Amino acid sequence: MAKKNSRDRMSNEINAGSMADIAFLLLIFFLVTTTIVEDKGITVKLPPWSEEDPDITKLKSRNVFAVLVNAQNDLLVRGESMDITMLREKTKEFIVNPTKREDLSERPTKAIITLKNDRGTNYETYVSVYNELKAAYDELWDEMCLRKYGVKYSEDLPLAWRKSIKDEIPMVLSEAEPTSFGEEK
Amino acid sequence: MSKFSKGKKKPQPAISTASLPDIVFMLLFFFMVVTKLRDSELMVKVTTPFATQLTKLEDKSLVNYLYIGRPVEKYKATYGTKPRLQLGDKFSNVNEIPIFLERFRVKIPEAQRSKITTSLRVDGRVTMGIVQDVKTELRKANQLKINYSAKKKPE
Numbered sequence: 001m002a003k004k005n006s007r008d009r010m011s012n013e014i015n016a017g018s019m020a021d022i023a024f025l026l027l028i029f030f031l032v033t034t035t036i037v038e039d040k041g042i043t044v045k046l047p048p049w050s051e052e053d054p055d056i057t058k059l060k061s062r063n064v065f066a067v068l069v070n071a072q073n074d075l076l077v078r079g080e081s082m083d084i085t086m087l088r089e090k091t092k093e094f095i096v097n098p099t100k101r102e103d104l105s106e107r108p109t110k111a112i113i114t115l116k117n118d119r120g121t122n123y124e125t126y127v128s129v130y131n132e133l134k135a136a137y138d139e140l141w142d143e144m145c146l147r148k149y150g151v152k153y154s155e156d157l158p159l160a161w162r163k164s165i166k167d168e169i170p171m172v173l174s175e176a177e178p179t180s181f182g183e184e185k
Numbered sequence: 186m187s188k189f190s191k192g193k194k195k196p197q198p199a200i201s202t203a204s205l206p207d208i209v210f211m212l213l214f215f216f217m218v219v220t221k222l223r224d225s226e227l228m229v230k231v232t233t234p235f236a237t238q239l240t241k242l243e244d245k246s247l248v249n250y251l252y253i254g255r256p257v258e259k260y261k262a263t264y265g266t267k268p269r270l271q272l273g274d275k276f277s278n279v280n281e282i283p284i285f286l287e288r289f290r291v292k293i294p295e296a297q298r299s300k301i302t303t304s305l306r307v308d309g310r311v312t313m314g315i316v317q318d319v320k321t322e323l324r325k326a327n328q329l330k331i332n333y334s335a336k337k338k339p340e
Contacts, residue, residue: 019205019206020206020209022206023206023213024209027209027213030213030217039242039248039304039334040240040241040334040335040336040337041233041236041239041240041304041332041333041334041335042236042238042239042332042335043240043302043330044331045329045331046323046324046329046331047324047329048327049321049324049325049327071312117313117317118313119312119314119317120313120314121312121313122309122310122311122312123308123310123311123312124234124310126313126316127234127236127333127335128234128235131237131238131335134238135237135238138238155240178314178317180314
């Protein structure tokens with residue numbers, strides 16, 4: 001009789017108290033072995049490799065927005081030095097050309113931005129310049145999207161919307177082979 | 186007969202700890218999801234630059250990482266202070282990139298191979314020379330989707 005009683009008591013309930021210990025053990029393992037990495041960055045699509053340099057001499061010079069960053073991290077935009085804080089506005093003005101100036105791009109679809117750097121250019125500077133150029137396009141897309149569809153541009157929008165916007169303002173950013181000034185020895 | 190009987194003394198029940206595992210598991214799952222097991226020890230110092238136009242890398246299984254930076258203190262004696270490229274867990278030359286990419290590529294189902302992104306985790310203070318060489322090599326290897334890893338600029 002006594003035997004039966006004790007079995008009854010055991011099968012009453014599984015003791016879940018140690019479950020917490022097991023879970024804590026796993027939790028501590030993950031806490032120790034992992035690091036939270038911020039996986040964010042500027043996504044870029046590189047042009048496919050080709051042996052010969054692209055020929056930009058055929059382009060009208062009014063459609064080319066040449067940005068040069070030298071080994072001293074100075075910015076040269078269309079032959080004039082410029083502060084990086086001005087770059088975004090100037091780029092936007094160049095692409096849209098709201099006042100129909102003769103020396104800015106004919107149409108957003110014809111605008112081409114070329115970026116050239118030295119081998120001695122600081123990576124940080126390069127990224128911030130690239131960031132500004134991308135920001136110019138992002139802002140233009142936002143503005144156009146707000147005008148057309150009433151929402152800001154984002155990758156979650158329907159493909160047709162995104163396409164119609166990118167058709168009107170395509171992002172054309174070509175990067176020239178760098179000159180080898182200031183290479184680290 | 187009152188609806189709310191006050192006088193009756195109930196035995197004080199013990200606080201059930203049965204939900205404690207649930208809480209801990211919730212924490213556990215949170216950490217499992219937000220963290221990524223670092224497969225390689227960093228041998229170069231990488232402090233990514235700041236930027237504003239950031240996109241988040243969605244599918245982490247489709248991302249491979251290249252690290253560029255100056256060797257950390259431990260390796261300075263052997264490898265010098267020039268910026269170096271780290272692939273996986275060792276210092277590498279630029280010409281080892283194609284084989285590194287290929288090794289990663291074969292593990293991915295064929296349908297998803299076009300979605301592979303290469304994340305360039307580059308120290309902000311290195312010069313463009315080595316970055317340019319890496320970019321050229323990536324273009325030659327036809328790995329065109331890249332991401333310059335950067336941090337959100339504080340306001």
